[in-house]
Amino acid sequence: MFSNPVPADQYVRVVHYVGSSREPGRVRVFSELALPGQRENRARPVHMFRDKAILNSLEALAVNRLESHDASRSSDLEPVAAYFGNRFKAAYLAPGETLVRTEVWFGGAPIPPTGQRVTDSTLQERWGVLQRYWDGPDEAPAAPTPPRQGALQGEADIAWRLDYVQKR
Amino acid sequence: MNHVLDRWERFWFASIPPHIYALLRIVFGFVGCITLLGLHDLSTHWFLDGLVPFDVGAVALKQYLIAHGTGHAAGVVLYISTMASFVAMTIGFQTRLAVPTALFTSLMQVAWNYLPLSGADAAMRVFLFCLVWADCGSVWSLDAWLAARRNPAASAVVESGSIAPLRLMRFQVALIYFNAGLWKTFNPYWRDGSAVHYVVQSNVYHRLPHGMPLAFDPFVSALTYATLLWELTFAFLLLFSRTRRIALITGILIHLGMLSTIEVGPFHFVMLTSYLAFLEPEDVPRLPERLQSLLGRRARVPARVVETTANR
Secondary structure, eight states, rough: OOOOOOOOEEEEEEEEEESSSSTOOOOOOOOEEESSOOOOOOOOOSSSSSHHHHHHHHHHHHHHHHHOOOOOOOGGHHHHHHHHHHHHHHHOOOTTEEEEEEEEEEEEEEETTTOOOOOOOHHHHHHHHHHHHHHSSEEOOOSHHHOTOOOOEEEEEEEEEEEEEOOO | OHHHHHHHHHHHHHHEETHHHHHOOOOOOOOHHHHHHTTTTTHHHTTTTSOOOOSSSHHHHHHHHHHHTTTHHHHHHHHHHHHHHHHHEEEEEEEEHHHHHHHHHHHHHHHHHOOOOHHHHHHHHHHHHHHSSOOOOOSSHHHHHHHHHTTGGGGEEEOOSSSSSHHHHHHHHHHHHHHHHHHHHHHHHHHHHHOOHHHHHTTTTTTSOOOEEEEEEEEHHHHHHHHHHHHHHHHHHHTTTHHHHHHHHHHHHHHHHHHHHOOOTHHHHHHHHHHHHHHHHHHTTGHHHHHHHHEEEEEESOOEEEOTTTTT
């Protein structure tokens, strides 16, 4: 167990693109946090098997990318995109709305080495960003063109990388 | 030469009371039931449109089930049959069938959806494999109770069993730690003493929001090396009764410490349960009496005669 500890806090967010037959051409974008499934600013008494499933998907992705020498490989995240996409569709979409695209972003925020800690201000800023996700899927303004796989973004001290895109 | 063969024979095939196998069956069965309760969200972990890899394990079967619209029903059937096999194993009902069925359904679960599973489940399957070869149901089971009701005279004598499955379980526990220790030596964070720091600070593992206080860092570094040393030496410490006790007590403390600071699911429970395999098999039949005397009550049920090669 923990043979290869990761020196970073890990996050996964899923971004849903919603089209509507009532407003053709308009796409609304919603983001939700998939990992960790429980708020990290609270104690976690119970195990969340969903988190383990996402971590295993990420590990499969890393191992398969290494073994296949294909850095663009992303199919290991397909179950994550499909599951969260279906869940979002069932919970939030109104009649006439369709899910047109789902993205899976991996995020990392470095853990300082032994003898150091993330400063309170950095942590508060990060939790401020995460609060938007904790409150449910967060609507963001749509970019003129959707990002391509491998795109990078930053939020507080979290560096996001787009690892999987599912067009529907 | 005969002396060596005799020792070999005794080491692997000496007769022991079956109570230790019954105890392991009950506790592993219970841990299995609790783990399955944690996986009760059928739409996430068991339905084929859940968080389930479609192109890994039993692909043709999954395609067939989806094509015929029975993916959800199959997930429900697999969950219920897995749970039923573990419940039957725990209470000792149709034990000869329940333990192999629990192993089979656990293997089916891996093929169906390995994603929520961890090293704990892999260890559990190995221990189940060992229990398949042992008589787990002749005592402390519903089977034994029903048999005693049918024929009280015959049930007064309990057949002893071979120690081989117990030896295999002990080897497996030693191998798990030795293997884990070896892998850790390849990682720079384990070599520089910072591995446990990164684990307890990690947002996906820590139980408390801020991880470990800064003042504990020297202790956490020492704990990194102590864990590595303990894992690498565990197998060798088991060889002698005095060092075996040290290895097991250290293991209990390490697992309890990790259990209180990090959240990794059923792993610690499975490993702590496996330590029961290191109890002296001859002491286990008297455990209920000891427990009752600890609780200040006298034993009501007399111990049943165990038929071993010595008194047969």
